[in-house]
Amino acid sequence: MASIVCDKLAKNYEGNPVVHDFSMEIADAEFIVLLGPSGCGKSTILRMMAGLEDISDGALHIGARQVNDLPPRERDIAMVFQNYALYPHMTVYDNMAFGLRRLKTPESEIKIRVEQVAQMLSLEPLLQRKPKQISGGQQQRVAIGRAMIKTPSVFLFDEPLSNLDAKLRAQLRGDIKRLHRQLATTSVYVTHDQLEAMTLADRIVLLKAGRIEQIGTPAQIYNHPVSKFAAGFIGTPAMNFIDCVASQENGMTVLDSGAAKWRLPQSLFAIAHGQPVVLGIRPNHMSIMGVDDESIEVQGRVDLVELLGAESLVSLLHASHEISALVPANRCPQTGTQVCFNVSINNLHVFDAESGRSLVLRH
Known part of the structure; x- marks a missing residue:
């Protein structure tokens, strides 16, 4: 597990700033939600944490290390994407085992860990199916399981529920909340859905035009908005x-x-x-x-x-x-x-x- 410290992170595209002086400390095991409208910079910040976007300025620490120049595989993070990103020719079992096999983990250990994670996510009956044979909600569970199985220090979620219908979103919100309680892994979650933010977050970071508008617990932001934008x-x-x-x-x-x-x-x-x-x-x-x-x-x-x-x-x-x-x-x-x-x-x-x-x- 690890804390995250963002010190004046900035991102420019061809000289145009899209993230301005993003500074905050995320405690070990905390669940942070980056919330805001489209184009506010929330996914860009997440991708800078993941190493998928270069950091134009500022410093990013995960645990005791500054990771600005480290490639994604060396940051001890796992990321869950909006579009599932599963291998269609592989079974659910093989999709979940893929990352461990790349790390040369013994098959006996892989089997134990896949079965443990599958049990937590209610995927045991689906392990021999391929992605096209399961529902969207089940596919997203597989994507979460693939991230979990590596036991990373930090989970990053990039709008993982946005492709699901309302009933599945509500169900998976509960699953993610329970998993975080069990695993106590530092998590950063991006969404434009304020209901997801209110139900999942320990703290919400509300963003507007690449800047922090307000940071607080869901109750603090709801009851004491610092601006008309936050209130609305x-x-x-x-x-x-x-x-x-x-x-x-x-x-x-x-x-x-x-x-x-x-x-x-x-x-x-x-x-x-x-x-x-x-x-x-x-x-x-x-x-x-x-x-x-x-x-x-x-x-x-x-x-x-x-x-x-x-x-x-x-x-x-x-x-x-x-x-x-x-x-x-x-x-x-x-x-x-x-x-x-x-x-x-x-x-x-x-x-x-x-x-x-x-x-x-x-x-």
Whole structure:
């Protein structure tokens, strides 16, 4: 097992920077998820860790060694790819045994290790089949098993579930989580799916345009986003954003959306008089319970109702904004009705309209 230290890693393509000063420490046995939209640099960072991309600047340490110039085979890493990368002419057993055979491992030991890993991944009945004879989810399990069998110091996962349907993704997420608990191997996982990040990660590294936007546990990033970008990227359904202008009146901060004014304690936010801001509200924090001194009202006309099972997603029109609210299905308002929701002031987020940075002081 090994820790990973990234010290100001940078990557340039033909003089164009795509990763900027990426610095963080990954503890031994930690599960880190690199999360962000397409083109944010997350796969490039993973490939630099693997040795598949040259590092333009900075230093990368795996364990006690600086590995900038080491080839992939000398970094003691194993990588699981998006497209499985199995040998189609080989059986599941031979695919898993391939790396050990290249290392001249005795066949008796290979047999023991393949059977152990196959048992962990529920692949025992499939060992004599070829990849075309098994499902996509089973193929990805084989790819994970092939990586596991080498007992590396670091696992690298490059969007391994993106080719699978929703049910298989959920199943394999659980498998990967259990495997990490059993093996306690340092793992770095790349995805654009915030649900995968929230369910798998010890810590999430949220990336934007090749830079770190925020690092934290899933709960920290969800509850205390440092920017409008972080708030909008994490959470399903997505956070509501309402453009406002702030003012200071009688010791209170007043946010004016044009359709409503909300009075908030000055102690909660670092807001200047006249500052353009964006109010953020998560749909699950909107309630149809009564309003009290610790909450604000949000009113609008119900435009759309989507039944999700035990809950309904209600879309309401508030001036020029469409706002979403999650409510119990048995308390869902009717389309076309005027409704009033309340939101606790402790669940409100406010961002600077220009920079997007959070203006909340309570964290």
